[in-house]
Amino acid sequence: MRTSIATVCLAGGLVEKLHACAAAGFDGVEIMDADLIAAHESPEEIRALCARLGLSIDMFQPFRDLEGVDEPTFARNLRRAEAKLDVMERLGADLLLVCSNAGTATVDDDEVAARQLAALADLAAPRGIRLAYEALAWGRYVDDPLHAYRIVRLADRPNLGTCLDSFHVLSRGHDPRVIEEIDGDAIFFVQLSDAPALDMDVLSWSRHHRLFPGEGAFPLTDFVSSLVRTGYAGPLSLEVFNDTFRQTDVVRTAAHARRSLTWLEDRAAAADGRSEGRIVGPQPARGVDFVEIGGADLAEVERILEQLGFAFAGRHRSKPVRLWTAGAARIIVNEQRREREPGLTGLGLTVDDAAAAFARARALGAPQVYRRTYLGEQDLPAVAAPDGTEVFWSDRPEEASWIGEFVGGVEAPGALSGVIDHINLGYRWHEFDEAVLFAGAVLSLSTESASDVPGPGGLVRSQVMRTEDGVLRVPINLAPPTAAAPARHVAIRCDDAIAAARAARAAGLPFLPIPDNYYDDLEARFGDMVEPGLLAELRELGLFYDREEDGEFLHFYAPVTGDVFVEVVERRGGYDGYGASNAPVRLAAQRLAQA
Amino acid sequence: MRTSIATVCLAGGLVEKLHACAAAGFDGVEIMDADLIAAHESPEEIRALCARLGLSIDMFQPFRDLEGVDEPTFARNLRRAEAKLDVMERLGADLLLVCSNAGTATVDDDEVAARQLAALADLAAPRGIRLAYEALAWGRYVDDPLHAYRIVRLADRPNLGTCLDSFHVLSRGHDPRVIEEIDGDAIFFVQLSDAPALDMDVLSWSRHHRLFPGEGAFPLTDFVSSLVRTGYAGPLSLEVFNDTFRQTDVVRTAAHARRSLTWLEDRAAAADGRSEGRIVGPQPARGVDFVEIGGADLAEVERILEQLGFAFAGRHRSKPVRLWTAGAARIIVNEQRREREPGLTGLGLTVDDAAAAFARARALGAPQVYRRTYLGEQDLPAVAAPDGTEVFWSDRPEEASWIGEFVGGVEAPGALSGVIDHINLGYRWHEFDEAVLFAGAVLSLSTESASDVPGPGGLVRSQVMRTEDGVLRVPINLAPPTAAAPARHVAIRCDDAIAAARAARAAGLPFLPIPDNYYDDLEARFGDMVEPGLLAELRELGLFYDREEDGEFLHFYAPVTGDVFVEVVERRGGYDGYGASNAPVRLAAQRLAQA
Known part of the structure; x- marks a missing residue:
């Protein structure tokens, strides 16, 4: 499925955000009006930048509180909306998000809501713009995805559909399967976020605690499976805000966001037995091959290992690296890491297929780690975790592994074995x-x-x-x-x-x-x-x-x-x-x- | 009223905490067992330290989940409790907190709970130890202060009373006046904390979001007023935990905690028309006398003020300080603050009685700020806010104030007036x-x-x-x-x-x-x-x-x-x-x- 991300997920200015989204490999973006308003680039310039970066502008989110209001208020809302349709034409965006009214609604009548949405849809149609109506979990009268869908059907406009947001569906405790009652053609857009299981008011939960898929407790795999069953063919987009994401580097967050979507799509496809959307399957660890402690000076670490009863198992043939063992527990002491204090810098895992484990990690956006190896040495495939910790995989039996590259160790086992x-x-x-x-x-x-x-x-x-x-x-x-x-x-x-x-x-x-x-x-x-x-x-x-x-x-x-x-x-x-x-x-x- | 604070309110080791509590002027402490367990000092040493510091040990909080259990479980609980009575004797603590069972209770029967509390009370009595039974808001069967009180009365032991915690009472939405139904003699201890108005599960709210009185939204003044009406004569103690307090210096947090109690007691006494517990009354600002911008080099600040239309109103007769005015708005530019970048370092307020404002601030634990003044200069009383910002008060009419100490200013007003x-x-x-x-x-x-x-x-x-x-x-x-x-x-x-x-x-x-x-x-x-x-x-x-x-x-x-x-x-x-x-x-x- 195509992937998209709301600009509100990232820190910084709009131009920086767009560059980061493109670098992370997203197909498109949802642009939040607030990001555009704070940008010095004109809508035309943003449009051109997106085109150059290969990003489609999948949705534009410019206002709240359109429908469910009296006629004079609606006339004002329509005027404001029309100005935003102008901006969309300049941006080249053709899908407008309309959230259910959570602030100013005074008319609890689906007919009125449908008529008002239809009026905006009719204004947008000649411009080739479509509307996606979304039920906010705290919408005043419309807070349920099926309710929003009923209003969309009542309005009956070809350019009016619904937008589903996993947070608004799942935070209300709905079974994800409820969305299967919606015709996939009527789903114009889908936003995804995860969240921790918290028992608190839904607005604060949404504002401060959304997470990327795979970080929280929502049944997002089921949500995507149900979505696929509706026949939805649009993008999966991330809309995540919380108190931490903006603290990190925009490029790193975008890459991380992209990883969460790859993982989610893979999980959902695996659960459904589909091949589309799959990446190389997981390679669960069969054992811990080693832990690496790195640093400029590891004499104290080695003294402690010796006192603990580790056996010195040799120095590496070609690098300032030494191996200590306590039975099957192996600790590599690596003084190549000159720039830092002693720390836990890497771990090696035994898997059935190291190449597959590595390929999966690469597909999930983890950068490859290169270590210099020489003829006859085992070249362990490795990636860096987001914080820089290196992860290595090995699928060789012990006797054929990198362990043989260490020479000069003592023969006798140490006092500690484990x-x-x-x-x-x-x-x-x-x-x-x-x-x-x-x-x-x-x-x-x-x-x-x-x-x-x-x-x-x-x-x-x-x-x-x-x-x-x-x-x-x-x-x-x-x-x-x-x-x-x-x-x-x-x-x-x-x-x-x-x-x-x-x-x-x-x-x-x-x-x-x-x-x-x-x-x-x-x-x-x-x-x-x-x-x-x-x-x-x-x-x-x-x-x-x-x-x-x-x-x-x-x-x-x-x-x-x-x-x-x-x-x-x-x-x-x-x-x-x-x-x-x-x-x-x-x-x-x-x-x-x-x- | 006497003041106390739970050691769990502060960061660091127990000895550091006790020193900070004494320095802040608390009369006593509640010791949390976890703090004692992690300390290298014996209970006897802690007792001696508290005595030397002039701190009474007002309560000891060593375990959870005593009552409302089957007899074999209760026998084990009693064994554990007895070991803690030994610790209390060594500590010289004579009040034991027993929280209502929130984890292991299986018997929902007040008679059983009362009998089990009475059994522990009878064990404690010969040692001169009293018990305070407290209803946790998430207690399994007992979550209401009046329910805990009923059980205490049922148990009918002279050394068994109740402990009230404002969080557990107010988080459940109880009117603070409910506590007036409790006989003050049966209230053995009172713990206070404030909290923001949050709509979330009460356990997370309590663990992560408690605040010191005056920082949150609880009606604590009413709570203390009701407490006074019960005839309670014990200490007011703070029990506050959240995600931020441990991040700050223990001495600063203790001083801050003490301020919150002084403020609360003053507020409650004022509301009730009592003189006991009052400090000098508040002096609300009648105007802003000045704002001070301090820093090593303020040339750029002054250029900006000039461009904004401020008028240069003179240099101070004896200090590298200059005054800029825009009508009644005064900004002091102070280059005595050599150690820092330009910043907003102080503010001056006009009040009816500057000495009273200063005395109140001092009573609330704000440190006095000394500035060198010379003969004929106005000596504004001042304190430092917790972050170092200085607050000055003046009650003189403008023509008699410090303004006259600035000389050489331009006569003409600037373009800006406000x-x-x-x-x-x-x-x-x-x-x-x-x-x-x-x-x-x-x-x-x-x-x-x-x-x-x-x-x-x-x-x-x-x-x-x-x-x-x-x-x-x-x-x-x-x-x-x-x-x-x-x-x-x-x-x-x-x-x-x-x-x-x-x-x-x-x-x-x-x-x-x-x-x-x-x-x-x-x-x-x-x-x-x-x-x-x-x-x-x-x-x-x-x-x-x-x-x-x-x-x-x-x-x-x-x-x-x-x-x-x-x-x-x-x-x-x-x-x-x-x-x-x-x-x-x-x-x-x-x-x-x-x-």
């Missing part, structure tokens, strides 16, 4: 939603649960994304608005966290100082439930503990270096969480350790 | 609420209206505060979370903005470039309503225009210097707004001019 349990990614406030969409669309992870963790500097929102089987778990942490991104970490899961902690202490690892009050609280909460002596042992060693009905969680943290650290965890029984209740204590202890 | 219409203050995201409280409590302004203005970098929230008569109008603009504070401006109201614009153009003032599209839109909206030729004149001169039913607004902007600029406005008829609909165009034009 797998990578989860990779915790911290983002700044305005990067969170795009990280969620990237993880869903490119990494094929699903959203698990979200929680708010009170840290010493504000609430940290944590959204877990994972494969169903738990092979790849990515808790995504969102910083408070004015804070830096939270430090990231990689958690190694082993069979015996107590033994691992003892060994690490013996090797000199500095542990986070955990207050006695924390252990007193553990006694109060769990003293009668845990095996005797366990809590004393946790206190002695400085381990964290959590417990759910079906299991237990033991964990501890190595010191933060740059903005990355390593956690060691043990899951007992069916414990499936991440020790979120301990996060405030951990955050306070890290703050103290870094002060 | 008064200061409004002073627009921009704040960063996390400074907004405290700015609103400061303007309300210290400047005695009331909240008028709020609107969201889409700027090129995000939504700018604008909250107008003013005196009833409009002598002092202060629109407060809130930046999007990741943005800098919006530029501030002072608007001069004159009788003929067109003439003022012509004169300023003739004098060489660079005008903001306003797009033709803007004037085309004015034609569309108002072409049939305005006097002939007006719109053409606006277009020619580059003026903005707005219109309401009862009047018109003409305005234009001088260039931004540093982060301050001057606006010239003309109000025709009863127009009472600020041209908010033009703000997006103005913001885009300013962005362009500064690019």
Whole structure:
């Protein structure tokens, strides 16, 4: 389907927005009048620019509150509308959005609304302009898509149709299938936005919390499937406004927006068994191949890995890169990243088909990452996530993989053996939603649960994304608005966290100082439930503990270096969480350790 | 009344929080268990610190979900509660908060709840510990303060009372007077928070949007008046959490919190005609004495003032400070502020009693500002607002005021003559609420209206505060979370903005470039309503225009210097707004001019 985006989705001036939309690969745009009014370019100049950029102007949105009013008011509205038809002719736009009256309507009569819409349609027809009438969820008399459609049919003009907006349909709790009652030919335009599940008044929800498809909780795949069944053949357009999107670079937001549409169309086509609209299918992770810590000087990181019981598995044959392993858990230490403090800069995933995983990511607009490889080295396909984190895919068996490129490692295994349990990614406030969409669309992870963790500097929102089987778990942490991104970490899961902690202490690892009050609280909460002596042992060693009905969680943290650290965890029984209740204590202890 | 604050209101570690509470002048604190658990100091050490700081520990809040459960669950809950009674003895805290069960309750029976509360009360009694039972607004079976009170009476224990929280009472839409049905002796504790009027689920509203008294829309004055009528004699305590307070310095937040309680107690006492709790009464502004623009180099500011038609009214006898006037509008240009770019750094207000205005501000915790004055100079009393803006008061007639200290000005008036219409203050995201409280409590302004203005970098929230008569109008603009504070401006109201614009153009003032599209839109909206030729004149001169039913607004902007600029406005008829609909165009034009 053709793709379009409302200029109101982006920050900046109209000309910048149009360039960004074209660069992101949109076919067309909806122009919001407010953007045109603030622009110094004439409508003719905007028209010419769009033509040069290969963007169609799919819709123009110039006013509110046309219909459902008394005749003198309508005469004034018509005068205003006519002036906007002039602008549309200058712009070369042929579709006018008319939203149901939410402000000034005083006449609750479908006949009147239809007659007034018909009058404007008749004015527009000789100019070759069509009208799309849309029910706003907070329209005074018309707030339902089928109601708007009834009025359109009543008006009975060939150049009058309806516009559907997923927000206005789904925020009212309608089943998306209701739109199948509308004749596809009568749907002149479709606007899409997602939104988080919030229980609040619909106008504020709409104004402040819309999201791009794949970032929220709306059943948009079903919506698009139903839309396809109506026979609708027009563009899918994004109309998203919220409190964060304008904070980011316009080019980045446009690319991100385009990704959300590609993902949505693919999902809907897959659900319906259609091939049109599909991209290369998802390649869910079968395992975590490695995590990369990058930075200019990683001596401290390597000392910590050694103290944790990682084994040094060799240096790369041709690059300043070293490999450390703890059983099947591999951490690459990459000193090629000269420009930065130590950080979690990349992850490698094992998939069935690495080329397909890469092709999907490229189709979803992720930029390719080039790394210099030499003859005989494995060339892992890789892309950059929106925040720059690099994602690599491998489909070779271990014995044939890049691992063989590392030489000079010790033979003996280290004291720690395990797998990578989860990779915790911290983002700044305005990067969170795009990280969620990237993880869903490119990494094929699903959203698990979200929680708010009170840290010493504000609430940290944590959204877990994972494969169903738990092979790849990515808790995504969102910083408070004015804070830096939270430090990231990689958690190694082993069979015996107590033994691992003892060994690490013996090797000199500095542990986070955990207050006695924390252990007193553990006694109060769990003293009668845990095996005797366990809590004393946790206190002695400085381990964290959590417990759910079906299991237990033991964990501890190595010191933060740059903005990355390593956690060691043990899951007992069916414990499936991440020790979120301990996060405030951990955050306070890290703050103290870094002060 | 005694004042207290929950440690959860503040950022940082427990020890920092306690120091900040003491510095702000609170009498006591409520300690949240999570703060204690994350602290490295033992309960005994915290107790000793509070004693040294002169803070009583008024309440301890260690767990949730005690009552309304089956007997085996209750036995476990009691075990956990007993461990917390041990902690309270170590802390020296004698009041335990028990919130109504919102998570695990399965037994909807007041008798059971009462019996279980009584059991804990009996355990606590020998230790000299009392219990305060509070109805959470989202409690499973108990969500109403009178219901909690009925259960307390049913349990009938001398050491069991109730805790009232204004949020839980007022968020449910209860009339504050319902609490007068509770015997004051049975009210063991009172927690206060304000909140904006939002239509959303009460749990999210409570978690993310609580405010300090005076920042929101709750009838807290009535709440406190009703509370006084019950005979309650305990402390007023603040329990406020939201997404911004933790972003600010703990000392500043504590001082701000304390101000909110002083203001609230004063308001309630004034409403009830009590003298206890009063501070010096408000001194509403009778006029704007001056606005000060400060900075290291203000040559450009002065050139602009001259081009605008201000008259140079002299240099200060002893300081690098100059005065410019446009009729009754006075702008002081102060180059003593060497450390900064040009900005709106101060304002002077005319009041009936400057000493009283100053004393009130000091009682509300605003720090005094000292300026060096010499013999024969007027020593204006002044304080600093939380963001550093200085506020001066004067009660002398003009001929006896500081104005006489400026010498060497030109005799002839400038081309511009008017008064200061409004002073627009921009704040960063996390400074907004405290700015609103400061303007309300210290400047005695009331909240008028709020609107969201889409700027090129995000939504700018604008909250107008003013005196009833409009002598002092202060629109407060809130930046999007990741943005800098919006530029501030002072608007001069004159009788003929067109003439003022012509004169300023003739004098060489660079005008903001306003797009033709803007004037085309004015034609569309108002072409049939305005006097002939007006719109053409606006277009020619580059003026903005707005219109309401009862009047018109003409305005234009001088260039931004540093982060301050001057606006010239003309109000025709009863127009009472600020041209908010033009703000997006103005913001885009300013962005362009500064690019």
